[in-house]
Amino acid sequence: MSGQAAIELTRLTKRYPGSSAPAVDALDLVVPAGEIVALVGPSGCGKTTILKMINRLIEPTEGVIAIDGRPVNELPVHELRRGIGYVIQHTGLFPHKTIGANIGTVPRLLGWDKERIRERVEELVDIVGLEREMLSRYPGALSGGQQQRVGVARALAADPPILLMDEPYSAVDPIVRARLQDELLDLQRRVHKTIVLVTHDVDEAIKLGDRVVILDVGGRLEQAAPPAEVLAQPASDFVADFLGDERGLKRLALITIDEIVPGDGPVVEVGDSADRARTVMDEHHVEWIGVCRDQRLLGWMWGRDLDGTVPDTDLRPFRAVVRPDTTLRTALDGIIGSLTNVAVVEDVDGRYRGMVRVEEISEGVR
Amino acid sequence: MLAANGPDSFVWWAWIPDHADDIREATVQHLQLTFASVSIGFVIAMAMAMTVLRWRRSYTPLAAVAGGLYSIPSLALFGLLVPITGLGFRTALIALTSYTLLILLRNIVEGVDAVPQAVKDAADGMGYEPWRRFVAVDLRLATPAIIGGLRVATVTIIGLVTIAALVGTGGYGAFINDGLSRNFSTPIVVGGALSIAMAVAFDAVFVVLQRLLTPWTRAERGGR
Numbered sequence: 173m174s175g176q177a178a179i180e181l182t183r184l185t186k187r188y189p190g191s192s193a194p195a196v197d198a199l200d201l202v203v204p205a206g207e208i209v210a211l212v213g214p215s216g217c218g219k220t221t222i223l224k225m226i227n228r229l230i231e232p233t234e235g236v237i238a239i240d241g242r243p244v245n246e247l248p249v250h251e252l253r254r255g256i257g258y259v260i261q262h263t264g265l266f267p268h269k270t271i272g273a274n275i276g277t278v279p280r281l282l283g284w285d286k287e288r289i290r291e292r293v294e295e296l297v298d299i300v301g302l303e304r305e306m307l308s309r310y311p312g313a314l315s316g317g318q319q320q321r322v323g324v325a326r327a328l329a330a331d332p333p334i335l336l337m338d339e340p341y342s343a344v345d346p347i348v349r350a351r352l353q354d355e356l357l358d359l360q361r362r363v364h365k366t367i368v369l370v371t372h373d374v375d376e377a378i379k380l381g382d383r384v385v386i387l388d389v390g391g392r393l394e395q396a397a398p399p400a401e402v403l404a405q406p407a408s409d410f411v412a413d414f415l416g417d418e419r420g421l422k423r424l425a426l427i428t429i430d431e432i433v434p435g436d437g438p439v440v441e442v443g444d445s446a447d448r449a450r451t452v453m454d455e456h457h458v459e460w461i462g463v464c465r466d467q468r469l470l471g472w473m474w475g476r477d478l479d480g481t482v483p484d485t486d487l488r489p490f491r492a493v494v495r496p497d498t499t500l501r502t503a504l505d506g507i508i509g510s511l512t513n514v515a516v517v518e519d520v521d522g523r524y525r526g527m528v529r530v531e532e533i534s535e536g537v538r
Numbered sequence: 539m540l541a542a543n544g545p546d547s548f549v550w551w552a553w554i555p556d557h558a559d560d561i562r563e564a565t566v567q568h569l570q571l572t573f574a575s576v577s578i579g580f581v582i583a584m585a586m587a588m589t590v591l592r593w594r595r596s597y598t599p600l601a602a603v604a605g606g607l608y609s610i611p612s613l614a615l616f617g618l619l620v621p622i623t624g625l626g627f628r629t630a631l632i633a634l635t636s637y638t639l640l641i642l643l644r645n646i647v648e649g650v651d652a653v654p655q656a657v658k659d660a661a662d663g664m665g666y667e668p669w670r671r672f673v674a675v676d677l678r679l680a681t682p683a684i685i686g687g688l689r690v691a692t693v694t695i696i697g698l699v700t701i702a703a704l705v706g707t708g709g710y711g712a713f714i715n716d717g718l719s720r721n722f723s724t725p726i727v728v729g730g731a732l733s734i735a736m737a738v739a740f741d742a743v744f745v746v747l748q749r750l751l752t753p754w755t756r757a758e759r760g761g762r
Contacts (some may be wrong), residue, residue, distance in 0.1 A: 201651055268679055
């Protein structure tokens with residue numbers, strides 16, 4: 173298998189013997205090629221069971237899982253698994269093998285020659301941001317975050333189109349977790365894998381998922397949609413509850429500045445008259461004025477300090493300056509911390525594009 | 539005050555070089571019986587452990603059998619076997635092998651059980667065939683426990699081989715029996731000292747083996 177692959181679950185059901193309620197109940201789900209789908213829900217919602225049915229660590233009671241239209245049980249199970257990257261909680265690294273040998277596991281199972289494995293391992297160490305000196309060490313000598321990176325490198329070793337990740341970051345501390353999450357997103361921009369990620373952390377699902385799949389106990393599908401949509405329109409009370417407080421703030425983290433329309437802002441050119449500046453301030457109902465020259469915003473000054481013409485010296489810098497890819501959450505944070513109550517929007521070349529106030533932000537999420 | 543060293547001394551030094559050939563022969567016999575019983579015991583214990591790991595429910599009965607054999611005093615077991623298998627190597631081998639089973643079975647099973655579930659899951663998920671996982675992951679990670687078991691079993695058996703001389707297997711125990719029957723202390727001391735030395739030497743060999751075969755355990759200790 174190579175390139176990209178979509179995963180399709182059809183009427184997928186798992187019943188465990190001795191339990192009347194199914195663990196997963198007639199689930200229909202499509203994981204589009206090259207996307208991250210985050211399965212999230214309380215314990216007992218069957219999310220890990222679903223994941224393990226994809227690589228057949230668990231066999232479904234009913235239903236079909238197909239990868240690129242091909243049912244997974246058509247392949248010998250070991251071949252199937254060698255074509256699917258698998259990252260798990262607590263990493264599952266082999267403590268008795270060096271980092272290099274750990275990363276090279278699947279290529280070795282596939283019978284690659286030594287030289288090719290060595291080259292691939294070194295490439296992966298660079299990709300996941302580890303150092304080559306680590307290759308000869310054992311996992312026990314690495315920190316939790318480093319071990320998790322090795323786990324990802326090992327899963328990517330044979331360049332599988334699909335990656336299954338089972339609570340990959342639950343065993344590392346929050347700071348390392350946030351960094352590893354950012355690294356995964358960064359990595360995904362380069363490798364475009366089809367990733368199914370299981371988590372109990374709804375914020376992780378929202379941050380990492382192109383689509384978020386929210387499951388209730390018994391594997392019932394509550395909602396499957398892009399994170400912004402889930403936050404804006406929870407399909408049920410369960411989903412709304414599960415998303416928790418601060419849904420609005422969470423949405424702000426998903427929308428970027430280029431998705432909203434900034435205002436003009438009270439801005440004049442260097443050399444304009446003080447009267448002109450006062451008129452602009454009145455129009456905007458503010459006590460300060462922004463000063464611009466050659467499409468660049470130099471800073472701002474209080475209206476009471478105006479005298480004669482608008483100067484280009486003694487200007488105060490704007491505290492919040494944002495770019496098109498800044499999230500509204502970051503912009504809002506800047507706004508509430510600034511005297512002017514605005515965030516200045518610049519394009520990637522630093523040219524002035526407008527100003528965003530709380531009003532524009534709430535307009536954007538409405 | 540210094541009496542001349544002779545047959546009545548606690549150790550008659552001249553006796554030792556005179557019996558160099560006997561000592562050499564006894565050493566070979568002692569080693570042969572130790573190796574044979576530990577090796578056969580290991581093979582049987584491994585088969586029992588694999589049965590237990592496959593069918594959990596067999597653990598209690600198999601451990602009970604191994605434990606029962608272990609609890610029979612060695613002299614009694616030799617006594618029981620002689621009428622069936624006669625005097626000699628075979629009788630000693632059967633008895634000594636049965637003593638290794640409990641230690642080896644328990645260490646193999648517990649060693650494999652101690653392999654973290656996450657590691658087993660990861661191995662399965664990456665596409666190890668079951669037998670390959672068992673050998674390359676489960677058993678390999680159980681190596682410290684298995685070597686620990688072999689170490690205890692070997693040292694114990696070296697001691698018991700001394701007693702097995704009663705059924706005519708030779709070894710260092712033959713010197714002790716000889717000395718006891720003639721009220722002659724030199725062979726008793728020589729036989730005892732040599733079996734202790736052999737036990738200590740093997741203990742050291744296993745410590746070295748452990749270090750060589752499990753380099754990762756040091757990484758964990760020295761690591762963060």
